[in-house]
Amino acid sequence: MRERLPLLLAVFWASFLSPGARAGSLTVFCSSSGTEMALCRSETQAWAQATGHAVTLVLLPSDWGEVLPLYRQLLSAPTPVVDVLVMDGTWLGTLAPMLGAIAPTPDDDDLAPGTFTSAGRNVALPWYRDIGLLFYRKDLLARYRLPVPQSWDELASEARTIQDAERARGDGALWGYVWQGRAAESLLCNVLEWFGPAGGAIVSEDGRVDLDNDGARAALTRASGWIGTISPAGVLSDDEEATRGAFQSGHAVFMRNWVYAWALANDPQSSIAGKVGVAPLPRDTASEPPQGVDGTVYLGMARGTAHAAEALSLMRYLTSRAVERARAVAGAYIPARRSLLDDPDMRAALPVLATIRPALARPVLRPVAQTGMDYPRVAWLAANGFHDALRGGHDASDTLHRLSDVFGIMAHRGQWPGRPADVTLPQEKTR
Incomplete structure (x- = not known):
């Protein structure tokens, strides 16, 4: 793992400095798997078009065991070069001190299992669930x-x-x-x-x-x-x-x-x-x-990002009811919003949802x-x-x-x- 980390960092810098990256753009990590990568690309592009901001996507290694040390290195830099991160829930305790605070909203009450809090700060939003x-x-x-x-x-x-x-x-x-x-x-x-x-x-x-x-x-x-x-x-x-x-x-x-x-x-x-x-x-x-x-996947932002407002805006968009609904229908992802679990379109896209609903509640x-x-x-x-x-x-x-x-x-x-x-x-x- 230690031998691979310099290579992973080199791959990241090659992606970040590629011709597709633009100065001042919001840098977002996404999964490299087919369906999730395609959804992440289309969702971030929709947000970019609606807000006028630019987004540069960086694909994660296929082996998620390599991602946590990569995140640690990147978030420890004096000036973070990453803005928004997709995170396994098990990484949050380690990464929390390096993540930016997320101001709560009344809409957060609909999220399950809820925002991740560390040292009194909300640092991650649930994106989609697994169990x-x-x-x-x-x-x-x-x-x-x-x-x-x-x-x-x-x-x-x-x-x-x-x-x-x-x-x-x-x-x-x-x-x-x-x-x-x-x-x-x-x-x-x-x-x-x-x-x-x-x-x-x-x-x-x-x-x-x-x-x-x-x-x-x-x-x-x-x-x-x-x-x-x-x-x-x-x-x-x-x-x-x-x-x-x-x-x-x-x-x-x-x-x-x-x-x-x-x-x-x-x-x-x-x-x-x-x-x-x-x-x-x-x-x-x-x-x-x-x-x-619980196998919930979260979104968070770098604590020292220069684009905190934009990063928060994107995270709120990606975890919105409309986007989570579309993601569930298109990719069979379990939404992290309670209000969607009984949605007829959700039940059609995820026939197992009614069966597993009791487990999702606990x-x-x-x-x-x-x-x-x-x-x-x-x-x-x-x-x-x-x-x-x-x-x-x-x-x-x-x-x-x-x-x-x-x-x-x-x-x-x-x-x-x-x-x-x-x-x-x-x-x-x-x-």
Whole structure:
């Protein structure tokens, strides 16, 4: 990653200084993926024509893991050369001190999950939403007359039943459940969804480390039991695309993934097109309300931008009801405005919206706001600890206890927002 950063910066400067860039133009980062790039281009051009301002687009690296260090470098410059940025929600705690303040408006009440606030400043606006979901083979559940599972135990039972029966019919490559087990952010999302209300969110809203508890231990132990029974051992190296590939090839009954997988699984070229259902993820008990990890993407501006008014104007335009509505219809993006979720055009463009609406109302938030600039380190440690427990390196109790001690020390040293002053500092261990 460090070796690639100078190259990424060189690519940025080449884009910024290209003949298409004009002096005084607003510089905006956009995704390099096809649909989102096309929408970003058309939306910013519409704003430019309406306001008379110029916009220069710079495309992000295709690997979003490379974007955060790039943003850190660019925003740390004495005079920022970027104005508006598209950001994953997990970067906000780290980037917040380098982002400009966004004055609130009454219209913000319609935004979900709301503007991101750090140190009393609003620094990012939600642009579009995403959430963890359960995808399943409708045809296989119908064949065995099974309902969509509501709890994790029900999922494991149904996955094993269908898997064993289909293998007996000759489909030896079928597995019951695929998910993202690679030691990365995606595993952290899965684990938080397994934890549910009983297991906590690693760090609670008031800044307390909330990890070493019976609910978390039971959830992590349960998931460990899936390996080799309903989930292949290789799931521990899988990301979203690997699991989508297995599911879309017809090699899995259930899959955890994000909304984007819906359109791809039902593409006419897909071998399972028309055979896919989607639902909120299972819970510890079926009586709990549906939940999934929030995957909202945000917009923010550089704190030292010379074009603050223009940048804010563009961000307000991109997050407006009209633009979010058009974006949802054209690209199947879940709008970040509550008032659009029941819009008939939204329901037509996103048929799954009615099904996943309960989960959108209660998203699981990662502890980005609570841990501030320490979030990337917290996420890395947690993902690697959980991965080690899942592959059998340590049991769940030992893993959660060790992580709790480490995070307790980090909370005191990092002065995490909301950290209780009366929490005893864990004794630091050395090897």
